[in-house]
Amino acid sequence: MGNCVWITGASSGIAAKYLAPSIVEKVGFIGAGEEAKMHYALLKHLFPTIKESRVCSRTHTSEIKFIETFKDITPDVKFIDCNNDSAIAADVDIIVTAISGQAPVLKASDIRKGSLYIHVGGWEDEFGVALKADKIVCDNWEACKHRTQTICRMYKEGLLNDNSIYANLDEIVSGKKKGRTNDEEFIYFNSVGLSFIDLNYANTIYQKSVELELGTTVNMLSENWEEYYD
Secondary structure, three states, X not given: OHHHHHHHHHHXXXXXXXXXXXXXXXXXXXXXXXXXXXXXXXXXXXXXXXXXXXXXXXXHXXXXXXXXXXXXXXXXXXXXXXXXXXXXXXXXXXXXXXXXXXXXXXXXXXXXXXOEEEEOOOEEEOHHXXXXXXXXXXXXXXXXXXXXXXXXXXXXOOOOOHHHXXXXXXHHHOOOOOOOXXXXXXXXXXXXXXXXHHHHHHHHHHHHHHHOOOOOOOOXXXXXXXXXXX
């Protein structure tokens, strides 16, 4: 899980480099788990100008745990626990949703011009959020559009098509397409299409473990293996 968190966070960090507004002082998180924590750490590294971090989670306890993790490491940042109020968390320069739920928590009415939205999970925002975007950018649209994320659902329902996607991240990094061009744009970044990288990484770790004779072999099937296929 930790390695996947790093990979997803790194992808979002690269996107933020090209898509964030020119001045980033406030960031918000809907979700307060390991994925959100990794995103905060990377964003603070990329944008030392961050002065405020807002945290929204289903429980106030998890918001406090998030804050406790970072308040001494980044004492220049004011942390705000939002008491599960996503509207407070969204009124920022960069908003990250990193939750495991399948419900539109982030509302289109809470999105402001000039911000960057980093969508990490599945279906956590209203369809109207993507419809408000000046640019929709993916890590890889072809890889993610068959999944169940918000813009993938919209694609299946005919609300978005291939032309609705402005660019893949590699097109922006390589200079084929421009990233942010002004501080009025609202940009939507969908960052969960590169699961094949996770698989390749896992295979590399597995091969290295075999080479070093590390790990434990687990037999997933019992002697009565037919029971798994009843």
